[in-house]
Amino acid sequence: MIASLCIVISCNEKDSSENELTPPNIILIYADDLGIGLLGQEGQQIITTPHIDRLAKEGIRFNRAYSNMLCAPARASLITGLHDSHQEGFPINEGGAYKYATSSNLDSIERALNDKLTLGEDPIYLGEVAQKMGYTTAQFGKLEWGFSATDQQMKAHGWDYYLGYLDHIRAHGFYPPFLFENRKMVHYPRNTHLDAGKSKEPETPEHFEERWDMKGKEVYSEDIFMEGILNFLEENQENPFFLFFPTQLPHGPVSIPKVHPDFINDDRLTQIEKEYASMVKLLDDHVGQIMDKLNELDLRENTLVIFTSDNGHEIYYSQEGRTLKPYTNMETGERFDNYEHKYYSDLAGDVFNGNGGRAGLKRSNLEGGIRVPMIASWPSKIEAGSVSNLLIANYDLLATLAEVVGYEGNLKTDGISFYQELIGNQEDDHHEFVVYSSFTGPTLITNDGWKLRTYLPKESFELYYLPEDFKEEHDLATKFPEKLMELKETLLNACDGNFQNGWYGNQ
Incomplete structure (x- = not known):
């Protein structure tokens, strides 16, 4: 190792x-x-x-x-x-x-x-x-x-x-x-x-x-x-x-x-x-x-x-008319791909809002x-x-x-x-930062709140500022290209020189 x-x-x-x-x-x-989002201290309304x-x-x-x-x-x-x-x-x-x-x-x-x-x-x-x-x-x-x-x-x-x-x-x-x-x-x-x-x-x-x-x-x-x-x-x-x-x-x-x-x-x-x-x-x-x-x-x-x-x-309580697997937008019928269509509890019909309003679920490098x-x-x-x-x-x-x-x-x-x-x-x-891999590539979160998120199947690098966007709705990659390049280099070094190291490259 x-x-x-x-x-x-x-x-x-x-x-x-x-x-x-x-x-x-x-x-x-x-x-x-x-x-x-399942804990009372985090705003859970039912449990x-x-x-x-x-x-x-x-x-x-x-x-x-x-x-x-x-x-x-x-x-x-x-x-x-x-x-x-x-x-x-x-x-x-x-x-x-x-x-x-x-x-x-x-x-x-x-x-x-x-x-x-x-x-x-x-x-x-x-x-x-x-x-x-x-x-x-x-x-x-x-x-x-x-x-x-x-x-x-x-x-x-x-x-x-x-x-x-x-x-x-x-x-x-x-x-x-x-x-x-x-x-x-x-x-x-x-x-x-x-x-x-x-x-x-x-x-x-x-x-x-x-x-x-x-x-x-x-x-x-x-x-x-x-x-x-x-x-x-x-x-x-x-x-x-x-x-x-x-x-x-x-x-x-x-x-x-x-x-x-x-x-x-x-x-x-x-x-x-x-x-x-x-x-x-x-x-x-x-x-x-x-x-x-x-x-x-x-x-x-x-x-x-x-x-x-x-x-x-x-989600372990999927049922027709409630929350569906594969995860689907209950309003539009579209599948969540966590790229163009990100999973959110309200769109998916999750009565518990288990991710506390954040984008994505288990297996995702979203929050x-x-x-x-x-x-x-x-x-x-x-x-x-x-x-x-x-x-x-x-x-x-x-x-x-x-x-x-x-x-x-x-x-x-x-x-x-x-x-x-x-x-x-x-x-x-x-x-200075923490790093994790996923099935779609790695992600990096900095101490001052920036997040670089990869979606390697689309060769995509997304940039978010979490203190103002905890739902990851506003990709700032084009607005802050220098920050994007800085964090890409940092993440690449953390991944020992290859973004595909970790779970994406071992599927």
């Missing part, structure tokens, strides 16, 4: 008096396909998210947080601290590897996957920075970067314990016949569907009946994870821990054991929309359960809790695909109710957590620690 433009950071140059005598616990909650909103009120909310346009590169960037537009991309296996896994063929499946997995030369991963500092590390849920991970990968990345799906395709179902616990297969015999009970889209009467046929769907995966997380907190309350919770919620296809009472009689919503909203509510409830457990164990004061999402919003919520709460260090306009990337978390735990080694990373921003210190360190 090449990181030719990476910054090498020494993570123990700060005065040791800045650090807590007692190392803080760390919990990273990583929502799946949670659009920034209330009181626990996540409370987390923001008790800590700091970042207004300019970015992540990748898709789950696999997002998780890889998070764990490695590298952006996804380098010449040599992340080693990502195809999904579905464990669908027919048994105890007898597990070794051969893992050997085949490990043959395709290049870990690079002595990199330091997210779990490792805590593990090397004496933390107990654990991961629950949709494990690692996709689309099929291995036990070797989990151990190499610094996880002492894990429980969940190693295959992201199977993780699209919520009733797994088996999960992996430290390589051991844990079976749930009352779940009998090989695809973990994955639902079908779009919504039709037939798909509704099949979704609510609960034969062979008795143990809900997120219940398993929450039980494991609460037990982990109970068992590790005496020692510093780093808990990573990459939840499945609210990634679809829609699957929920019951509709939340908030939506049962909500006439604004169709049945499938009520179920999707209930998945967002369940995620919020889980955040509340974790916070309640920290309070119960008297761990809240010295625990850093970070909440974010892997990428932008996605709706890469802007994510980012909240951090740490009562002993972070001032309650703080709001930050610092430009941050998901690949900053490696450097940030390394500084939090006092990691003494060097990190090869594209990220910059925002630890000082967390604790309210004014520092000069910030990104």
Whole structure:
């Protein structure tokens, strides 16, 4: 894995008096396909998210947080601290590897996957920075970067314990016949569907009946994870821990054991929309359960809790007459191509406005695909109710957590620690720009608000000034040609000399 433009950071140059005598616990909650517009604090009008909103009120909310346009590169960037537009991309296996896994063929499946997995030369991963500092590390849920991970990968990345799906395709179902616990297969015999009970889209009467046929769907995966997380907190309350919770919620296809009472009689919503909203509510409830457990164990004061999402919003509640897939302008019948016709919630009929009025969705380098919520709460260090306009990337978390735990080694990373921003210190360190790839080419966002967006199929380079145009409606490329050329050169260098590096060139 090449990181030719990476910054090498020494993570123990700060005065040791800045650090807590007692190392803080760390919990990273990583929502799946949670659009920034789905949270109450971001203006959501239908779904209330009181626990996540409370987390923001008790800590700091970042207004300019970015992540990748898709789950696999997002998780890889998070764990490695590298952006996804380098010449040599992340080693990502195809999904579905464990669908027919048994105890007898597990070794051969893992050997085949490990043959395709290049870990690079002595990199330091997210779990490792805590593990090397004496933390107990654990991961629950949709494990690692996709689309099929291995036990070797989990151990190499610094996880002492894990429980969940190693295959992201199977993780699209919520009733797994088996999960992996430290390589051991844990079976749930009352779940009998090989695809973990994955639902079908779009919504039709037939798909509704099949979704609510609960034969062979008795143990809900997120219940398993929450039980494991609460037990982990109970068992590790005496020692510093780093808990990573990459939840499945609210990634679809829609699957929920019951509709939340908030939506049962909500006439604004169709049945499938009520179920999707209930998945967002369940995620919020889980955040509340974790916070309640920290309070119960008297761990809240010295625990850093970070909440974010892997990428932008996605629609899982399409239905004839509402929101359609492929995404279509409900007024004109035109397909959104995110070039001449950009996706917007009001044009698409998205009742939730999950991207918060921005253009685009997941898989796009538009703001709706890469802007994510980012909240951090740490009562002993972070001032309650703080709001930050610092430009941050998901690949900053490696450097940030390394500084939090006092990691003494060097990190090869594209990220910059925002630890000082967390604790309210004014520092000069910030990104000049952040970079992400997509299926249509890379994009660059500068610290002062300029955005260069590529659409390589049309050899197009678009220029926006986000402080005055967050919806990306006014391309300024012809008006500011010098700025366009400057940012094109910067982006090309960040992409190791080729705009096609990243996901566009690897399709």
